[in-house]
Amino acid sequence: MIDELIDAVIDREGGYVRHPADRGGATRYGITEAVARANGFVGDMRQFARPAAVAIYRRAYWQQPGLDRVATRAPQLAAELFDTGVNMGPATAVTFLQRALNALNRGASDYPDVPLDGRVGPATLAALDRFLATRGAAAQAVLIKAIDSLQGERYLSLAEQRPADEVFLYGWLAQRVG
Incomplete structure (x- = not known):
């Protein structure tokens, strides 16, 4: 892979x-x-x-960053995190995953919040396992959508904060479509 x-x-x-x-x-x-x-x-x-x-x-x-361990559980998610990490840094990609897991755990009733440390450690893997088991077949796609959303927002913010980055915005977003 x-x-x-x-x-x-x-x-x-x-x-x-x-x-x-x-x-x-x-x-x-x-x-x-x-x-x-x-x-x-x-x-x-x-x-x-x-x-x-x-x-x-x-x-x-x-x-x-531990994406090889994510891949054994959710290969498409690992691929998305790899792509995001290449563009924004692996710690940012993993932090996006952690934020999504925390926001999707129904007030920590499905699993405890994980620290936003940008590392795929035991807490992140346990939360991911529980999320996938609890939410079923669509779970991986939902996480990917959440990560894509965070990535898109970050690209827009970069272009807004630094107008010179506007030249890259279309390409950044176009590569992530589909």
């Missing part, structure tokens, strides 16, 4: 990009220069290799 998700992100993000309005600076395969450097890359971003990008996506955006 993760191999296909990584390939899709790399295909979508493309090769080397340095957009003047992008505060993230130079990217290659969707990996920012800062992330590449934090993972040991020292060269020109035009030379950043695809296998290095794949390794970073697998480790920093799938395994470290």
Whole structure:
């Protein structure tokens, strides 16, 4: 599963990009220069290799945030969280999940609220398990809709707060349609 998700992100993000309005600076395969450097890359971003990008996506955006554990329970949800994490950071994606779980637990009557710590730990997994068991077949789709909603609101806020980001807003939203 993760191999296909990584390939899709790399295909979508493309090769080397340095957009003047992008505060993230130079990217290659969707990996920012800062992330590449934090993972040991020292060269020109035009030379950043695809296998290095794949390794970073697998480790920093799938395994470290615990999305591999979400995938065993709700694979489409894990895919959504991976995509959100690539665009906004894994901790933001997981926090969106935690917020949705807390808001959907009927006043903590289905399961206790989970801390908004941006990590998939035992409390988040227990809440997810209970949510999926309690809410049935549509549960995964409802969580995905909630996460998409939070993501869309964040994109709109970014464009409102920084007009230079308006150039990216349509693309951010268009990639998430469907």
